[in-house]
Amino acid sequence: MSPATPPALDTKTSLLDAAERLFAEHGVTASSLRAITRAAGANLAAVHYHFGSKEALVQAVFARRLAPLNRQRLAALSRCEADGCRDLDAIVRAFVAPPLRMIRDTPGGRDFARLVARAFLEPAAETRQLVLAQFEEVIGRFTAALGRALPGLDRDELHWRFHFMAGSMAFTAGLSHLVERRLGSGPTDVEQLIRRLSGFLAGGMTAPPAPERAR
Amino acid sequence: MSPATPPALDTKTSLLDAAERLFAEHGVTASSLRAITRAAGANLAAVHYHFGSKEALVQAVFARRLAPLNRQRLAALSRCEADGCRDLDAIVRAFVAPPLRMIRDTPGGRDFARLVARAFLEPAAETRQLVLAQFEEVIGRFTAALGRALPGLDRDELHWRFHFMAGSMAFTAGLSHLVERRLGSGPTDVEQLIRRLSGFLAGGMTAPPAPERAR
DNA sequence: CCAGAAGTCAAACATTCGTTTGATTGAACC
DNA sequence: GGTTCAATCAAACGAATGTTTGACTTCTGG
Numbered sequence: 392m393s394p395a396t397p398p399a400l401d402t403k404t405s406l407l408d409a410a411e412r413l414f415a416e417h418g419v420t421a422s423s424l425r426a427i428t429r430a431a432g433a434n435l436a437a438v439h440y441h442f443g444s445k446e447a448l449v450q451a452v453f454a455r456r457l458a459p460l461n462r463q464r465l466a467a468l469s470r471c472e473a474d475g476c477r478d479l480d481a482i483v484r485a486f487v488a489p490p491l492r493m494i495r496d497t498p499g500g501r502d503f504a505r506l507v508a509r510a511f512l513e514p515a516a517e518t519r520q521l522v523l524a525q526f527e528e529v530i531g532r533f534t535a536a537l538g539r540a541l542p543g544l545d546r547d548e549l550h551w552r553f554h555f556m557a558g559s560m561a562f563t564a565g566l567s568h569l570v571e572r573r574l575g576s577g578p579t580d581v582e583q584l585i586r587r588l589s590g591f592l593a594g595g596m597t598a599p600p601a602p603e604r605a606r
Numbered sequence: 607m608s609p610a611t612p613p614a615l616d617t618k619t620s621l622l623d624a625a626e627r628l629f630a631e632h633g634v635t636a637s638s639l640r641a642i643t644r645a646a647g648a649n650l651a652a653v654h655y656h657f658g659s660k661e662a663l664v665q666a667v668f669a670r671r672l673a674p675l676n677r678q679r680l681a682a683l684s685r686c687e688a689d690g691c692r693d694l695d696a697i698v699r700a701f702v703a704p705p706l707r708m709i710r711d712t713p714g715g716r717d718f719a720r721l722v723a724r725a726f727l728e729p730a731a732e733t734r735q736l737v738l739a740q741f742e743e744v745i746g747r748f749t750a751a752l753g754r755a756l757p758g759l760d761r762d763e764l765h766w767r768f769h770f771m772a773g774s775m776a777f778t779a780g781l782s783h784l785v786e787r788r789l790g791s792g793p794t795d796v797e798q799l800i801r802r803l804s805g806f807l808a809g810g811m812t813a814p815p816a817p818e819r820a821r
Numbered sequence: 822c823c824a825g826a827a828g829t830c831a832a833a834c835a836t837t838c839g840t841t842t843g844a845t846t847g848a849a850c851c
Numbered sequence: 852g853g854t855t856c857a858a859t860c861a862a863a864c865g866a867a868t869g870t871t872t873g874a875c876t877t878c879t880g881g
Binding site: 822823824827828830832834836837838839841842843844845846847849851 | 878
């Protein structure tokens with residue numbers, strides 16, 4: 392049996408790769424350090440030598456990809472704002488495109504997407520807070536941009552719609568393989584999926600605001 | 607310390623209640639049978655006596671609420687179809703309203719909503735298959751109804767949009783407390799949340815379909 | 822060439838897990 | 852009153868977990 396993560400440059404990144412994959416496949420708590428180190432071709436003690444604990448390894452797995460991902464989102468939003476930012480679709484696209492492109496371009500990106508989607512719902516307060524903290528700036532900048540583009544929405548409606556958008560995004564990134572299997576088609580054209588999703592979300596964003604009371 | 611689940615009618619439902627809460631709070635694998643039985647005020651061996659194994663307990667927790675929930679959805683859809691079903695919003699509402707009302711009306715419903723949302727993303731193939739199987743009929747009936755109401759969408763676009771809708775639903779039901787805390791308002795008016803969400807989703811559903819190639 | 826740091830390794834640590842066992846209770850039934 | 856059966860209980864089982872240790876390599880700089 393060859394090691395599951397072939398191009399192991401150094402032990403530390405091999406551990407990160409193996410942990411990312413196993414966390415996504417079997418969950419964090421269900422992935423033992425023995426299984427991770429075995430998959431990484433490393434010794435059991437290597438995790439504690441390089442990271443200090445399993446919890447520190449978990450946080451390292453998230454931090455490695457989450458920071459660049461949200462930097463891409465903010466950069467895309469800044470670019471959109473510099474261009475005047477008339478098009479609502481461009482704002483939505485700045486939010487949803489980076490993670491979906493990561494699935495296509497980054498090895499292990501699909502595993503990571505599932506991992507992040509689950510992290511929001513997952514219970515371990517520590518990692519959930521870590522993930523949420525990484526998103527704090529993104530939430531603020533994007534809700535502000537959406538508020539400017541959609542002046543007809545009050546604050547509550549705006550936050551809820553951002554939440555709806557984030558939900559669609561997380562599920563799409565984390566469960567894209569499920570729809571693919573159902574459709575039976577080949578590998579998804581990510582760029583078209585981005586168009587589909589951003590079109591859907593832009594339609595939801597521009598919907599008339601919900602009435603205060605039932606009609 | 608009083609038992610965490612006060613109105614324990616019989617041991618079996620006490621175990622289900624305690625398991626549901628702890629599963630949602632700390633995750634399935636992180637919730638030990640010792641913690642569950644302690645919270646239920648029962649003996650450690652009670653789980654194996656009443657259910658046979660921990661895995662069987664997990665499945666019982668899901669089956670208890672999922673079946674009636676999806677029955678409500680299908681009944682609401684049938685009612686809508688009997689009325690001619692012109693309004694797209696009514697179809698969407700039949701999908702999203704039952705779980706959100708469950709959060710309000712059923713004790714422990716919010717915990718269960720988080721649990722189900724996570725179940726989709728979670729790795730344990732057994733429970734994920736169980737949950738997906740419960741949704742099979744719902745997926746089929748609702749995509750068919752949406753297809754009739756939106757004849758302009760091809761099959762792929764339709765399935766993706768259903769997926770987007772399910773994602774918003776799952777996140778909203780599973781993480782509503784997060785938005786509530788951010789907004790700082792009191793307990794959510796569930797009926798208004800249903801109007802917000804169904805309005806948003808109806809807007810997304812009626813958006814023009816994504817072009818095959820970039821413009 | 823060699824001192825020393827950095828990394829790897831097998832082995833063991835205590836703890837916790839799901840599961841099983843066998844005795845004990847309590848109420849229903851003839 | 853005695854029997855029966857479902858339910859509960861304390862105690863223990865083996866297996867698996869995260870973590871630690873101390874010796875063994877491997878590389879690096881002087």
